[in-house]
Structure formats: structure tokens, C-alpha cells
Amino acid sequence: MYQLPTFEITSFVSQIKLHNPCFENDFQKWIVWWYAGIYKNTKNYSAPHVEVIFRELKDDGSLGERTLSKKVLIPLLGQLFLGSIWMNNRCNEAIKLDTKSFSVNLEPDNWIVRKVADYIELPVFKSYYPINVDGNSTLISFKLLNGGELLIPCQEYFSRCYGRSQEIKRIIATYSWDPYGYNGDSNPDSVQGRIFAKLREPEENNRWKVNLGKTLYNDDIVLAAHLKYDKYTQQKVKSIHAQLEVSFRKSVEKPAFIKIFPWHLGMQNLEVEGIPFEDGKSFLALRINGASDPDGDDISRQRQNTNLARENNPEGPKGGWNTQPPKTERPIVNITDEGRPDSNSEMVRLNDRRFRVLGIPRRIKDVHIDKAKTSGQKKDLPDPKGKSSSGDPSGKNKGIGDTSLGAPQIYESEGxxxxxxxxxxxxxxxxxxxxxxxxxxxxxxxxxxxxxxxxxxxxxxxIKEKDLDNYKHLQIDPLGTEEENKLLLAERKKVLHWxxxxxxxxxxxxxxxxxxxxxxxxxxxxxxxxxxxxxxxxxxxxxxxxxxxxxxxxxxxxxxxxxxxxxxxxxxxxxxxxxxxxxxxxxxxxxxxxxxxxxxxxxxxxxxxxxxxxxxxxxxxxxxxxxxxxxxxxxxxxxxxx
Incomplete structure (x- = not known):
């Protein structure tokens, strides 16, 4: 019998509370331990479910034997990150992990998607981070220059590296592919129809132009631009929903274990948290803190919504553009997947963990072609004591608020x-x-x-030494003491060095x-x-x-x-x-x-x-x-x- 590990704990305060009967009035601590398969959501078709595996955490920080699983909507993975600790439906802590930075080559010969079953006998999985789940869940294995490998769970890579909003992940996983339009002329219930609005200026060489859909974040722009102009990105993004559909057609009861791929070529810098193994040669990354932007043409970003209109349109969104969802710092009491948000509920934006852009960020210019005369009609804020959900709104006055989740983007210092x-x-x-x-x-x-x-x-x-005598504070005093002149000589030397x-x-x-x-x-x-x-x-x-x-x-x-x-x-x-x-x-x-x-x-x-x-x-x-x-x-x- 192996010895279960003990973890150091660090603080973290989530902005949500889960509507989850299996946690209700339960003061036992549970760690988000692993992501299993993806299930078709037969109640709420606007987002698939992911099975999240929780593991018992004892009061002394040691790992318990008990586990439980909960199916949650894909947009919640940013809140239910690996290593987060939940008690009574709230997250206030997380296990502390080693932080490392890596530079990986995204050319196809330098990485592969493999099953957990291929690694289950490794000491890191047997003793330190035991995975007692279906071995079909997937990992991306990146080759490292030292001969080791960097392992990242596919769903963590998807949740953190496929844009900043959870909405863009929901769209990619939920909707089918329309091969005919990237400028707002696609089927509105397709990936392209949700991500791209009508471009309001002509295309031009050496500049990528994107008008983002109204529910996306500004910081989704780099992925969206590559999705429009880069065939490699199109291929990798398209495969996600295609894999899910193939699996769900076979059975809606069984989970889909899909492959998530890096969506661009070239090099990628990653800052991750996890567990080293093979004497530090390899690394299991459980959390991604940041990544570099891919190289490419400058990007022009347009938005079909605005916060600058002075008047509300009394007839609702038809005559004006919707505003960006406001941020909030109060917790939404219950996040549920029992129904879609009310269409008359104001969308509230909540933060996942911050995401750091490493290295030189992609050059992006905001382009304002025109301005709305009116904005969409104001809606009702969610009831703090009620439920909220993510996805496509449907119906009114059901008591389900609308939430938008995503990672605030910050930038790395380069000096x-x-x-x-x-x-x-x-x-x-x-x-x-x-x-x-x-x-x-x-x-x-x-x-x-x-x-x-x-x-x-x-x-x-x-500076030449003779020039120093022109400055009073550096002049040697013939009447000065030996100690004073010694200090002055040292100062003159520092000036010459500077x-x-x-x-x-x-x-x-x-x-x-x-x-x-x-x-x-x-x-x-x-x-x-x-x-x-x-x-x-x-x-x-x-x-x-x-x-x-x-x-x-x-x-x-x-x-x-x-x-x-x-x-x-x-x-x-x-x-x-x-x-x-x-x-x-x-x-x-x-x-x-x-x-x-x-x-x-x-x-x-x-x-x-x-x-x-x-x-x-x-x-x-x-x-x-x-x-x-x-x-x-x-x-x-x-x-x-x-």
C-alpha cells in the first residue's frame, strides 16, 4: 500500500458557489483532483458536461482515500481548476504546487496526445498523485530538450490556452462547423456564427481583421484571428466538436475522451504549476498560469457592442448594441446547470484565475468604424439568493441569472x-x-x-578619471583624513564603472x-x-x-x-x-x-x-x-x- 501524500495549502477565493447537493452542508474538504470524460448535456444543450473527480483532503493536509465525481458545465472548469479545494460548495484554498517555465516546440513531431493509462505505472501517478479513474482521459506530452517530457491534461490546456473567456470554449465544444463564412455571414448556430460578427471594413494584406461576436472577451482576439486566417488552427479547433459528435452518436450515456491539440505552430512559452518527476527531468503540469502569443500579422479588433452609447434603446437590443458584461466582486450564490439563463437577466462577468501573457504580446489595434446611437435595454441583475448559469439564454423569469466566466489577461515584465x-x-x-x-x-x-x-x-x-576633478563632490581633499579620501577613491571608482x-x-x-x-x-x-x-x-x-x-x-x-x-x-x-x-x-x-x-x-x-x-x-x-x-x-x- 503506497503512502498518500500531504500537501501544503495556499489561499484562493472563488467568485462562485456551486449548486451541488452532494456538497450541501458538507464541511469535508474536497480537492479537484482530475478531469474525466465529457458527457452530452441532455437537459441543457447549450454546453456539454465534464466529469470532475474530487478527492478527500484531511484536516492535516494529507490525502484521503474517498473520491466523488460531479458533472459540471464546460465553462466552470476555470473555477474548478486542478488542486482547488472545495468545502460546502465554496473554494477558499488550493494545494500549493511547484512553478516552472518551459519553452515547447508545437511542430507536430514534438508533441503527442496520449492516454493516462500509458503513464499510470509511473511513480508520480502511483505514489504522489494517484489517478484512480478511467485510463482513457488524455494528456498532451511535449518533448523537452533534456530528453524528458512535459505532461498537461488536455482539458486544462483547452480551458486555459483556447482564448481567455470560457464562452469561446463553450462555443467550440457545442456548435458545429460552418465552412463557408468567417465575416458574420455564417449560420448563427455555428462556431463561426458565434465567434465572428460582420466585418465593417475591407480586408488588407499583412493585417488580420476580426469583428468579435458580442459574447466574447476582447482577449479572445488572438485565437479568433487565427481561427479566421490560419488553416492549421481551423483544423485543430474543428476537431473538438467533431470528436464529441462521433462519440455522442454512439452513445449519449458514455463519456467522450477527446484529444485537445495545440492550435498554432512555432514555439510556445508556458508557465505551469505541477509536480516534477524522473528526478526533475520531466514535469506533470496540473495548472497553466500563462503562455506566449503566437507570431503573426498585426490584428485589427472590431466589436459589435459598445459601452459608449449615451442612451438606452427602449425597445431592447434591436435598435442598439449590447454592452459588455459588467464585472462584479460579490459571489454568485449558486451556479447551476439545471436550466439556461433567463433572457431578461443582465450578464455578470466573473473572474477565473489570471492568465499571464509571456514574452512580447501580439500587436492588436482596436478599430472603431462607427458608434451606436443607443445601447441595448438594461436587464435585471441576478438575484444574489437565486441561481445563475452560463450558456444561451432561453425564456424569462425562471429565476436563473446569466454569468460570463473568463481569465483576466495580464502581461509579463521584460525589464x-x-x-x-x-x-x-x-x-x-x-x-x-x-x-x-x-x-x-x-x-x-x-x-x-x-x-x-x-x-x-x-x-x-x-568617464575619464581626470574629468572627475571637475566635480566638487568627487574632488580629492588634500586636507581630508585618510579614511575620507579612501571612501572618496572608492566612490570615484564606482563612477568610472557606472x-x-x-x-x-x-x-x-x-x-x-x-x-x-x-x-x-x-x-x-x-x-x-x-x-x-x-x-x-x-x-x-x-x-x-x-x-x-x-x-x-x-x-x-x-x-x-x-x-x-x-x-x-x-x-x-x-x-x-x-x-x-x-x-x-x-x-x-x-x-x-x-x-x-x-x-x-x-x-x-x-x-x-x-x-x-x-x-x-x-x-x-x-x-x-x-x-x-x-x-x-x-x-x-x-x-x-x-
Whole structure:
């Protein structure tokens, strides 16, 4: 008999409560342990069921022998994530797992979908994470460069990597394929008819254009664009409903165990949580925290709904466009699959765990062709004491509210310089910030402006030791004590070092492999006015541990400034490149000499940020009198950062 494991527990607060009689008034803790098969939903045809396996968790954190299963709608998998702990129908905790990052090759020869039965004898499944379920459930096995493999349950990959909303997963699993239209001219009860609305501008080369269906999230755009333009994506997405239909035609009583495939080619970076095995060579990933976007053409995103119309259409949605579902932080008391939502219920948006976009995000531009004069008529908010469901609304006044579930999308930091560049470019094409930020260019002193990548830096001038005597704070005092002059010599040495980004030794000994430190200077056009931002390049070190990663070793303030002419800009930047090394990058020491307005700004993250440094940018502009309002979001629920 194997020894069942004991788990460390971490907090997490879900936004839902399950309407589940087998949990009612049950103060036993249950872990979401595995996903089994998919069943046809004969009561509510707007979404299939997934069988979720729960396992008993004892008070001391050890695993019990008892298990139970519950069939839930596919959109609930984002809430019922593997390792989440449920008691009395609510989730307030989750088991803690190892976090790892991987880069996997999505070309077909580098991965395969296999059954759990192929791995059931591995020690990781026999002793640490025992799977006592039907061996037909499926995993994606990715080859790793070290000869090991990364295993991810197919339904976890589907729930986390196929768009951000659970609605797009529901559509893919529920509706049939229409091969004839991707521009809103498809059968309305097809995958394409639900995902794509009518495109309101002509197609053009080297740009993918998508008008998203009204129930989707903005962040579903990358998957939707590939579904429209990429035949490989079409093939993989189409296969999901096709596999389910083949299985359900054979029997509606038996579960379908389908294969979920990566939906694009190329490389994919993944951040996952799970269990290492084979002495760390391989990894069982039970939760996906983030992934990189696929490469491809820029994407233009249109929406058929708007929150900007000032008047409600008294006749309902016919004369106006529906608004985006509002977010909420109160829990919906009961999530049920006993019926479809009421058509007169206002849709409420609830958050799954956040999803981190790794690396450089896909470039997306919001395009506004026209604007609704009126919006859809306001509906009733769900009764906090009633039931709510997901799927296609049907009927009225049944007491079933309408909910939309999905993962808030956040972005990975790539260091202050790239974060500033990426975030400003994202803000420039954003529906809200694009009203203020018009253009973003980098500037190289005495050379050029540019907007292409890679960005270019202006190099700081190297300091000669004899130049240090021109600055009072670095002058050797003949009357000073030996200790004072010793400290001053050490400071002079640090100043000489500062201009070199990879130098931890005397710069006069060996400069091979080192280069001059630079700074990023950005010209941001805000409502027709040029504003300049400066960020100093930081030294980067490697953080050791299970997840080796680079981390900036230095901290500097940024600088925001304005000038009146190109000659002022040239002279001011030359002074900065010469003087900042003398003060080791301390902005406050030189900004007073700016011919225009200048101020320093800190880098303080905010909980509401979508992109790194979003709050920093707003604060920087405010420092010199340019006010850009942040987007309006409600406060996030504690625990969604798991």
C-alpha cells in the first residue's frame, strides 16, 4: 500500500458557489483532483458536461482515500481548476504546487496526445498523485530538450490556452462547423456564427481583421484571428466538436475522451504549476498560469457592442448594441446547470484565475468604424439568493441569472525599458488610452527617431578619471583624513564603472565583452504635444533556483520632460549622456538643468494594471501637467492572483 501524500495549502477565493447537493452542508474538504470524460448535456444543450473527480483532503493536509465525481458545465472548469479545494460548495484554498517555465516546440513531431493509462505505472501517478479513474482521459506530452517530457491534461490546456473567456470554449465544444463564412455571414448556430460578427471594413494584406461576436472577451482576439486566417488552427479547433459528435452518436450515456491539440505552430512559452518527476527531468503540469502569443500579422479588433452609447434603446437590443458584461466582486450564490439563463437577466462577468501573457504580446489595434446611437435595454441583475448559469439564454423569469466566466489577461515584465516601450504601444492602440496617446517613437541622440523594433538606445559617455576633478563632490581633499579620501577613491571608482553595463571590476583592466550603458528615450505624442520619457538601462543578474530567470539588479527613477525644439532636444540629451554617469544615474541631480519642464517618476505597480508600468506612465505624464484617466475597473477579488 503506497503512502498518500500531504500537501501544503495556499489561499484562493472563488467568485462562485456551486449548486451541488452532494456538497450541501458538507464541511469535508474536497480537492479537484482530475478531469474525466465529457458527457452530452441532455437537459441543457447549450454546453456539454465534464466529469470532475474530487478527492478527500484531511484536516492535516494529507490525502484521503474517498473520491466523488460531479458533472459540471464546460465553462466552470476555470473555477474548478486542478488542486482547488472545495468545502460546502465554496473554494477558499488550493494545494500549493511547484512553478516552472518551459519553452515547447508545437511542430507536430514534438508533441503527442496520449492516454493516462500509458503513464499510470509511473511513480508520480502511483505514489504522489494517484489517478484512480478511467485510463482513457488524455494528456498532451511535449518533448523537452533534456530528453524528458512535459505532461498537461488536455482539458486544462483547452480551458486555459483556447482564448481567455470560457464562452469561446463553450462555443467550440457545442456548435458545429460552418465552412463557408468567417465575416458574420455564417449560420448563427455555428462556431463561426458565434465567434465572428460582420466585418465593417475591407480586408488588407499583412493585417488580420476580426469583428468579435458580442459574447466574447476582447482577449479572445488572438485565437479568433487565427481561427479566421490560419488553416492549421481551423483544423485543430474543428476537431473538438467533431470528436464529441462521433462519440455522442454512439452513445449519449458514455463519456467522450477527446484529444485537445495545440492550435498554432512555432514555439510556445508556458508557465505551469505541477509536480516534477524522473528526478526533475520531466514535469506533470496540473495548472497553466500563462503562455506566449503566437507570431503573426498585426490584428485589427472590431466589436459589435459598445459601452459608449449615451442612451438606452427602449425597445431592447434591436435598435442598439449590447454592452459588455459588467464585472462584479460579490459571489454568485449558486451556479447551476439545471436550466439556461433567463433572457431578461443582465450578464455578470466573473473572474477565473489570471492568465499571464509571456514574452512580447501580439500587436492588436482596436478599430472603431462607427458608434451606436443607443445601447441595448438594461436587464435585471441576478438575484444574489437565486441561481445563475452560463450558456444561451432561453425564456424569462425562471429565476436563473446569466454569468460570463473568463481569465483576466495580464502581461509579463521584460525589464523596465521593454515594458515602457511595449506598454506605451499597447496604450496607443487601446480603445481608451488611444484617445490621448497618438504616437510612440524611440530617439537616438544626434541620429534619428524610429518606431521599428528592436528599439535603439543612446549610449552614455565614458568617464575619464581626470574629468572627475571637475566635480566638487568627487574632488580629492588634500586636507581630508585618510579614511575620507579612501571612501572618496572608492566612490570615484564606482563612477568610472557606472558607464559600463557588464563591469564588476576595474574598467582599466579588461573591457573585453563589456559595452557602454545606454538609456531609452521615447517621444510620446499626447494630444498633439510631444512628451519625452527616459529610462536608464539596468544591470541584469540571474536568479538561481528551480526557475532560473533574469532580474534587474539596479533601480533608477525615470525622467519625463518637454523641450521646445529639436536643437533643445539634442543639446539636452547630450548633457544627460555626459552628466548622468557622474551622478550614477540619479535623475534629481541633473533634471533641474532641463531647458523645458522635467521631473522624475518612480515605478510603482498598481493592482489594476493590465500592462507593466501602466500606472507609472499615467503618473509620469501627470508630473508635468498631462492628465490621462485610467480605465474604469472594479476592485479585483482577493485571491485571483493565484
Amino acid at each position: 523596465k525599458l521593454m515594458d515602457l516601450w511595449n506598454t506605451l504601444n499597447c496604450m496607443a492602440v487601446d480603445e481608451h488610452y488611444g484617445k490621448y496617446i497618438e504616437k510612440v517613437h524611440w530617439y537616438v541622440w544626434n541620429k534619428e527617431f524610429g518606431k521599428e523594433e528592436p528599439i535603439r538606445l543612446s549610449s552614455f559617455s565614458p 558607464s559600463y553595463i557588464e563591469s564588476d571590476e576595474d574598467v582599466t583592466k579588461n573591457l573585453k565583452g563589456k559595452y557602454f550603458r545606454g538609456c531609452l528615450i521615447l517621444k510620446v505624442t499626447v494630444k498633439g504635444r510631444p512628451i519625452y520619457l527616459l529610462e536608464i538601462e539596468r544591470k541584469v543578474g540571474l536568479v538561481k533556483g528551480d526557475n532560473e530567470r533574469s532580474k534587474e539588479k539596479e533601480s533608477f527613477s525615470g525622467m519625463v520632460f518637454t523641450v521646445q525644439s529639436s536643437s533643445e532636444l539634442k543639446n539636452w540629451v547630450h548633457l544627460l549622456l555626459t552628466e548622468l554617469p557622474i551622478f550614477k544615474g540619479v535623475i534629481a541631480k541633473v533634471m533641474v538643468r532641463c531647458p523645458g519642464i522635467a521631473d522624475k517618476y518612480p515605478h510603482r505597480p498598481a493592482s489594476w494594471e493590465t500592462w507593466p508600468l501602466e500606472a507609472t506612465v499615467i503618473n509620469a505624464f501627470k508630473k508635468i501637467g498631462f492628465s490621462i484617466p485610467q480605465r474604469k475597473f472594479t476592485k479585483k477579488v482577493k485571491g485571483n492572483a493565484l
